[in-house]
Amino acid sequence: MSIKRALVSVSDKAGVVDFCRELSQLGVEIISTGGTKNLLAEAGVPVIGISEVTGFPEILDGRVKTLHPAVHSGLLAVRDSAEHQQQMKDLELGYIDLVVVNLYPFQETISKPDVAYEDAIENIDIGGPTMLRSAAKNHAFVSVVVDSNDYAQVLEEVRAEGDTTLDTRKRLAAKVFRHTAAYDALISDYLCNVLGDPLPERYTVTYEKIQDLRYGENPHQAAAFYRKPMAPTGTLTTAEQLHGKELSYNNINDANAALQIVKEFTEPAVVAVKHMNPCGVGVGETIAEAYNKAYNADPTSIFGGIVAANRTIDAETAQPLSEIFLEIVLAPDFTPEALEILTKKKNIRLLKMGELTSSEARTSQHVVTTIEGGMVVQESDVHSITTDDLKVVTDRSPSGEELKQLLFGWKVVKHVKSNAIVLAADDMTVGVGAGQMNRVGAAKIAIEQAGEKANGAILASDAFFPMGDTVELAAKAGIKAIIQPGGSIKDEESIKMANEYGIAMVFTGVRHFKH
Template identity: 90%
Template sequence: MTIKRALVSVSDKTGVVDFCRELSQLGVEIISTGGTKNLLADAGVPVIGISDVTGFPEILDGRVKTLHPAVHSGLLAVRDSEEHQQQMKDLELGYIDLVVVNLYPFQETISKPDVAYEDAIENIDIGGPTMLRSAAKNHAFVTVVVDAADYTTILEEVRAEGDTTLDTRKQLAAKVFRHTAAYDSLISDYLCEVLDNPMPERYTVTYEKIQDLRYGENPHQTAAFYRKPMAPAGTLTTAEQLHGKELSYNNINDANAALQIVKEFNEPAVVAVKHMNPCGVGVGSTIAEAYNKAYNADPTSIFGGIVAANHTIDAETAQPLSEIFLEIILAPDFTPEALEILTKKKNIRLLKMGEIAASADRKSQHIVTMVEGGMVVQDSDVHSITEADLKVVTDRAPSAEEMKQLLFGWKVVKHVKSNAIVLAADDMTVGVGAGQMNRVGAAKIAIEQAADKAKGAILASDAFFPMGDTVEAAALAGITAIIQPGGSVKDEESIKAANEHGIAMVFTGVRHFKH
């Protein structure tokens, strides 16, 4: 077989003129529509209008132009079928050997601020996906191109053999079906959002690959990093890596955990993370002060960790950061002086995030968790509280300073794996107990880590106390105030224990399990 006839209609016109010019020089007849036809003609590329093929004008503002038997018979005819050959001959229909189509810019349209619903709907392509699917189905005979990156491969093979190989056509057809599936998924997602239907009867998602990863959680697992179309700014998928090695699977997960915690704060804040849990969190009047607190919260665990800041890293902060081994530092930006200091470390990864929005300003996103044979979907936990949301349940109310630390501790414990306990004092964590099978066990770990710093600290718990033993452990350590959701049938037992020890306790009415 030889490619003799091509149908070209693209919204992304990158490289299409040079591609079609060479096809024409190789003897391929070019059929085109609308703006693509005009572009090719203006560039001096011989081109035939689609109406000359169909014998029917483009109508309804271009909505109907390629939806015609003269087009789709040329795409779908089985070339080695005598019956198909005879029908094509009897009806005087021509074959189409190559289809080059990409679709109306629906994603670009809905990305515009305040896009009108009518504009979004008008940018749903109908003829394009239909041609792509027809050609891809018949890839045994038809070459179909949806990505300008494939033009070079097509030309190389056509120059050499006059046609593409079957393997190439299979690869291109598979890419087409991925492309049209992603396109339809975007449309579905948009309409679900417009109609306020976040959990429809069929849940479709599409992501685009950013990069292959060396391996997954362990070296025997394969992995890749994908980005959701229109991913919001201030996420890892939109970050700019300024320095260091490629991110690994574990780097990405840990960095995302650090990022979610630092987004809890508007004031200068620094978070250090190891294995998806914070090992140190601090806030201060400057980012340098915040880092100093985060470091001193747990100088041992921060080694080899991830550090996230919500304000620009300056030289004063960069210097102590450079003095320990860290995998990643992520921040809205880095001053030139800070970069000069940090880039002396060959392997450290520096991620420029751009503006980082605090949780209170963020829209909830869907979190998809895979389980064997399926998945579960939920809204991301961007819930936040203020002092007005808290209920004092003990005889003694927290002091102003205790209340400040309670709210700080609550922002952190929300992001610690359950069962979770966080101790805090002086705008920094002093003890973290994560992922334990019982709550008093998590409290004991946090208290042991805090040591003398537990005295006068506050305790935050991600869920209610099923009994009074956690309060008793807190009292023995010298903790003065507790924040927890409440809601246990044994709340009165915990309240009584707190009153006996002069501990102030507040209920949030909200839990923050994190599995």
């Protein structure tokens, strides 16, 4: 076999003129439609209009042009079937050996902030996916190209042998089905959002590969990094890496954890993360002050960690950052002076995030967690509270400063693995107890880490106290105020214990489990 006839119809016209010109020079007849046909003709490439093949005009504003037996018989005929050959001969139909198609720009259309629903629907391609699927199904005989990056290989093989190899046709067909599946998934997602049905009976997602990773969580695990179409700015998938080695699987997870915490704050804030838990969080008048607090929260654990800032890193902040080993520093931007300081460290990864949207301004996304044999899907936890949401349940109300620290601690404990306890004072964490099997254990870790800094601090708990023992432990450490969801059948026990020790306690009515 050889490629004698190609059908070309593309919305992304990059490289298509040169590709078709060489095909024509190799003796391939080019069939085309609409704008692609006009472009090729203007460039002097011999081209036949689709209507000359079908004997039927393009109608309905171009909605119907390739949906015709003359096209799909040419794509789907089994070339080594005597019956198919005879039918093609009897009906005077010609074979199509190569299809080059990419689809209406649906993603680009719905990315526009003011896109009208009618415009989105009009940019759903019908004929394109149908041709792609026909050609891909019949890849034993038909080559199909959906990606201009494959033009060069196709030309190379046609020059050498007059046709592509079966292995190439299989690879191209597999890419087509991935492409059309992603296209349909994007349409489905758009319509689900329009209808307000985010969790339909079939949940289909699509992602684009950013890069292969050296390995996964451990060296024996393969891994890759993917981006969701239309990913918002201020996320790791849209970040610009300014310096350092490639990100690893663990780097990406840790950096994302740091990013989600720092987005909780509108004032200058810095977060240090190890193994997806914060080891230090600080806010201040400047980003340098915030970093100083985050560092002093736990100078030991920050070593080898991830640091996230919600303001541009300046030289004053960069200097102390450069004095310890860090895997990643991520921030909206870096001043030239800061880059000069930090890039002297060969391996530190610097990520420019662009503008960060605070949690209060974000809408909930979906979080997908895979399990063996399936997955669970939930809305992301972007819930935030103000002092108006708090219910004082003790005899003593928290002071203004205590309220400030309680809200600070609540923003942090939300992102700590459950069971979680956070101690805070002076706009910084002083103790973090994460991922324990019981709440008292988490409190003991946080209090031990805080040491003398626990005296006068506040305590934030991600879920309610099942009994009064955590409150008693906090009181003996000198903690003055507690924030917790409430809702236990033994709330009164905890309230009574807090009153005995003069602790102010507030309920949020909301928990933040993070398993």
